[in-house]
Amino acid sequence: xxxxxxxxxxxxxxxxxxxxxxxxxxxxxxxxxxxxxxxxxxxxxxxxxxxxxxxxxxxxxxxxxxxxxxxxxxxxxxxxxxxxxxxxxxxxxxxxxxxxxxxxxxxxxxxxxxxxxxxxxxxxxxxxxxxxxxxxxxxxxxxxxxxxxxxxxxxxxxxxxxxxxxxxxxxxxxxxxxxxxxxxxxxxxxxxxxxxxxxxxxxxxxxxxxxxxxxxxxxxxxxxxxxxxxxxxxxxxxxxxxxxxxxxxxxxxxxxxxxxxxxxxxxxxxxxxxxxxxxxxxxxxxxxxxxxxxxxxxxxxxxxxxxx
Amino acid sequence: xxxxxxxxxxxxxxxxxxxxxxxxxxxxxxxxxxxxxxxxxxxxxxxxxxxxxxxxxxxxxxxxxxxxxxxxxxxxxxxxxxxxxxxxxxxxxxxxxxxxxxxxxxxxxxxxxxxxxxxxxxxxxxxxxxxxxxxxxxxxxxxxxxxxxxxxxxxxxxxxxxxxxxxxxxxxxxxxxxxxxxxxxxxxxxxxxxxxxxxxxxxxxxxxxxxxxxxxxxxxxxxxxxxxxxxxxxxxxxxxxxxxxxxxxxxxxxxxxxxxxxxxxxxxxx
Numbered sequence: 043x044x045x046x047x048x049x050x051x052x053x054x055x056x057x058x059x060x061x062x063x064x065x066x067x068x069x070x071x072x073x074x075x076x077x078x079x080x081x082x083x084x085x086x087x088x089x090x091x092x093x094x095x096x097x098x099x100x101x102x103x104x105x106x107x108x109x110x111x112x113x114x115x116x117x118x119x120x121x122x123x124x125x126x127x128x129x130x131x132x133x134x135x136x137x138x139x140x141x142x143x144x145x146x147x148x149x150x151x152x153x154x155x156x157x158x159x160x161x162x163x164x165x166x167x168x169x170x171x172x173x174x175x176x177x178x179x180x181x182x183x184x185x186x187x188x189x190x191x192x193x194x195x196x197x198x199x200x201x202x203x204x205x206x207x208x209x210x211x212x213x214x215x216x217x218x219x220x221x222x223x224x225x226x227x228x229x230x231x232x233x234x235x236x237x238x239x240x241x242x243x244x245x246x247x248x249x250x251x252x253x254x255x256x257x258x259x260x261x262x263x264x265x266x267x268x269x270x271x272x273x274x275x276x277x278x279x280x281x282x283x284x285x286x287x288x289x290x291x292x293x294x295x296x297x298x299x300x301x302x303x304x305x306x307x308x309x310x311x312x313x314x315x316x317x318x319x320x321x322x323x324x325x326x327x328x329x330x331x332x333x334x335x336x337x338x339x340x341x342x343x344x345x346x347x348x349x350x
Numbered sequence: 351x352x353x354x355x356x357x358x359x360x361x362x363x364x365x366x367x368x369x370x371x372x373x374x375x376x377x378x379x380x381x382x383x384x385x386x387x388x389x390x391x392x393x394x395x396x397x398x399x400x401x402x403x404x405x406x407x408x409x410x411x412x413x414x415x416x417x418x419x420x421x422x423x424x425x426x427x428x429x430x431x432x433x434x435x436x437x438x439x440x441x442x443x444x445x446x447x448x449x450x451x452x453x454x455x456x457x458x459x460x461x462x463x464x465x466x467x468x469x470x471x472x473x474x475x476x477x478x479x480x481x482x483x484x485x486x487x488x489x490x491x492x493x494x495x496x497x498x499x500x501x502x503x504x505x506x507x508x509x510x511x512x513x514x515x516x517x518x519x520x521x522x523x524x525x526x527x528x529x530x531x532x533x534x535x536x537x538x539x540x541x542x543x544x545x546x547x548x549x550x551x552x553x554x555x556x557x558x559x560x561x562x563x564x565x566x567x568x569x570x571x572x573x574x575x576x577x578x579x580x581x582x583x584x585x586x587x588x589x590x591x592x593x594x595x596x597x598x599x600x601x602x603x604x605x606x607x608x609x610x611x612x613x614x615x616x617x618x619x620x
Contacts (some may be wrong), residue, residue, distance in 0.1 A: 053458075057459050184595060191588075307474040312475070
């Protein structure tokens with residue numbers, strides 16, 4: 043077990059290094075002179091020279107790579123558009139994205155778990171059919187369609203919720219619902235399957251034979267065991283929510299890191315693009331690592347399988 | 351709902367989009383960029399069943415051309431990714447040892463990177479455009495196929511027919527293309543179906559963000575235009591979104607169907 047945990051943590055660093063390496067080379071993929079692309083044709087030679095120097099593009103490639111990592115680790119990477127360190131620009135946006143992703147996850151769990159569990163209990167009934175349709179719709183409906191549909195219904199027709207921006211709870215509901223719907227579809231499918239598997243397990247039959255109450259069998263024995271795969275999917279999906287929030291953030295003008303990335307692309311602020319991509323990827327990797335470690339800690343079967 | 355009804359739905363939706371995409375120039379009732387400023391944002395009518403955009407362009411005609419972009423991207427990305435994935439996965443499984451381990455670590459690294467994020471970053475540096483989008487989506491697209499094929503090679507290489515073919519002196523190329531390919535075709539087809547849905551969705555996402563095709567309309571760019579007129583012209587959002595949704599759900603259902611069918615076949619064989 044310990045060996046697995048150590049291996050899993052150690053593997054995180056080369057992956058993060060590999061991701062950083064990919065991000066480093068982005069700027070070299072820009073067709074033509076990246077500095078001219080960022081500043082435009084009307085830039086003065088002094089400006090061009092200054093930016094080339096600050097991005098270390100006047101150095102040999104190996105030195106550029108070392109300086110990139112040095113700037114990254116010392117927090118010296120600066121945004122061209124905001125004229126300040128990328129960490130200062132990204133920190134508040136990252137908090138906003140976490141807030142949105144957490145709320146989206148909460149909504150997804152609140153919708154999907156009861157639907158999935160109820161569907162397993164009422165297998166082959168109309169409830170089960172409706173739950174499966176919900177699951178299919180949830181995973182297939184694109185965010186960039188669901189978001190505007192929710193705006194039309196709840197903001198324009200009913201006038202209940204604000205269209206965009208970040209403020210109180212009312213501002214969070216529509217973007218979180220948009221972002222969480224895909225996860226809700228997937229979760230309801232997983233919870234149904236997991237609950238069905240547990241319900242046919244022999245230990246439930248023996249529980250009944252020992253005279254345990256139905257409520258105790260379901261709540262204590264069935265639900266607890268069914269929750270293990272569900273929790274894993276929740277954890278892994280949280281990483282996906284963090285890295286996939288840019289469409290929702292764009293639709294609802296949510297000031298998160300995804301929207302910052304898209305704006306940085308259009309202002310040709312490539313150091314900020316690199317930093318955002320790296321930050322989102324690093325958050326995704328960290329969340330996945332934590333989930334994997336927790337999962338290995340919780341489920342003895344995974345522990346044994348990994349150790350083999 | 352019976353499986354027959356669902357399969358009819360899948361066939362009809364995919365056929366309608368495929369025919370629209372292939373014969374877009376003939377089927378579109380109006381030229382794709384023909385403007386009629388007097389009728390800007392007009393709702394659905396007899397001559398323009400899906401309404402008109404801000405410049406008075408016919409939305410149905412633009413959606414017919416958008417179907418072409420979606421299908422080109424979906425099919426091309428999957429063809430490139432599946433071919434690359436097959437070759438790399440088969441090579442890794444066949445070679446074994448250090449080469450296999452190196453390829454698997456590269457695959458692990460790429461799988462750790464959120465796919466759409468890398469595609470956005472690549473299109474950001476390469477610039478928008480159809481081929482850049484296809485390239486950006488294919489860069490990570492092959493990874494899942496390679497993993498699938500490698501796993502299949504590891505299973506197949508232990509089987510008696512594979513051993514006998516090797517004993518008879520068949521080279522790796524013959525073993526892979528003649529013996530392995532037919533056995534991997536089924537799972538690859540299932541993954542390809544989900545892959546087309548994923549690529550269509552990813553292309554529409556990129557276009558929605560302004561990073562997709564520029565000259566020819568795509569469902570994402572149509573939606574991105576429509577979102578500015580949710581109050582006055584909701585049809586500009588509802589119809590293109592519905593089209594992407596139908597396409598994606600059809601390919602997802604097709605993948606489910608193929609998966610179930612292959613499982614039944616496999617059980618039948620056993």
